[in-house]
Amino acid sequence: MTTDLHGKPQAATFLSLYADDVAFVTEEAPATTLQDFINQLSTASSRLDSVGINGAEELDTAAIYLSDAAHNASGTDQIALFNQADEHLRDVTDMVDEYRLMV
Template structure:
């Protein structure tokens, strides 16, 4: 079992844009893209970029977790992703 795509759906396109890749099709791909996006946003000195790396860590752990622990880890990750649209919007203005 994997993380429900609907939980991550609102972030996938923005993260793919920054990672310069096609939108992630699996949670594992999304975790990889979060790492790339975090590095690029940090390089552009966008505040909060480190939150993407934190979210990636929580999601990587959630992929292998089960039950309530999976939900808790996923919820934690989503909390760190809440400013994704703002960060990506700022990044779009810079490039």
């Protein structure tokens, strides 16, 4: 697996940045693997959308990019897919904060 600018594996970076917030929405333990995280993103997207939080569909889009990066890409293509996923996850914390106020 490729690494980010800090030398960390990309998957580990996503988990460290977003897994806790996504897990709050899914009401599950934070994902420890990229595949679990991808699955949780889909669940979180559905739940956020069901309560009217703007941008929820971005999580599904990120899940697609992450899945492609994990299963179908390597090298610079994989890095590009991880970067695309990151773009779609940038507002996760804000979305989850809004969700916390609703539940």
